[in-house]
Amino acid sequence: MKKILFSLTLLLSSFAFAQNQPLIIGMELAYPPFEMSDENGKPTGISVDMAYALGEFIGRDVIIEDMAYGGLIPALKTKKIDAVISSMSITEERKLSVNFSKPYAKSYxxxxxxxxxxxxxxxxxxxxxxxxxxxxxxxxxxxxxxxxxxxxxxxxxxxxxxxxxxxxxxxxxxxxxxxxxxxxxxxxxxxxxxxLEQFETESQPWAVAYRKGEDDLGAQIDDFIDEYKANGGFNKLADKYLGEERAFFKEKNVPFFFD
The missing domain is CATH 3.40.190.10 (Periplasmic binding protein-like II)
Structure with missing residues (x-):
């Protein structure tokens, strides 16, 4: 019984420690208005706002790590970051290396x-x-x-x-x-x-990437996406950062990211 209680205490302590750690989100700040820097070099944009909202939802501070797009998945696998929110589409090749949340947007x-x-x-x-x-x-x-x-x-x-x-x-x-x-x-x-014609057979769903084996974090991210979408969070981000572009896409009958 003492061994069981000790193991349970250790597990709970590990969970509490993980929850107190900042959530390090990797992205390349070179894709405005999704990922970019303001005039003072501070991260801003749709993905940045989304990352901070995710941190608030799961009760963890968020740190944004700016890095080259090609280095995001390697950084995730080597635990330099905890997740990727960088307009990253789900592909079969990437799924071999990392897990993905539910899609939160789509493109082509x-x-x-x-x-x-x-x-x-x-x-x-x-x-x-x-x-x-x-x-x-x-x-x-x-x-x-x-x-x-x-x-x-x-x-x-x-x-x-x-x-x-x-x-x-x-x-x-x-x-x-x-x-x-x-x-x-x-x-x-x-x-x-x-x-602007769609030459592919399917659109490109965007999702949050996280490490394989970290199913608890993945479930939290999925819950966040569901609630954020239900509360109109993605539409608010589109209105904030993409009002003019959204109108153009609608005029040209081009699918939009959050439609």
């Missing part, structure tokens, strides 16, 4: 093409001599290899470098989500064109 992939590329529809990109730029570690990277095997795929770490390549005509197209495509087209409309 679109293209930004150079006006002189001759590309008017997505299938035009799947040809020898065509060059497609993708950001390392993103769904666009994986999907490009599947849908455009005949094109040359160029992998970049920074979105800004890709946009420069497309606008200068050094690559024919950039594959990313439609919000990013829309924003970069609006800044480079003389040299580029957005192709």
């Amino acid at each position: 992939l679109a293209m930004l093409v150079n006006n002189k590329s001759g590309i008017t529809k997505s299938s035009d990109l799947n040809a020898k001599g065509k060059k497609v730029a993708v950001k390392k570690g993103t769904s666009g990277h994986t999907v490009a290899e599947k849908y455009f095997p005949n094109a040359e795929i160029l992998v970049f770490d920074k979105e800004s470098a890709i946009i420069l390549e497309v606008s200068q005509g050094k690559v024919d197209a950039f594959i990313y989500d439609p919000l990013t495509i829309y924003k970069n087209w609006s800044k480079n409309s003389e040299a580029t064109t957005p192709l």
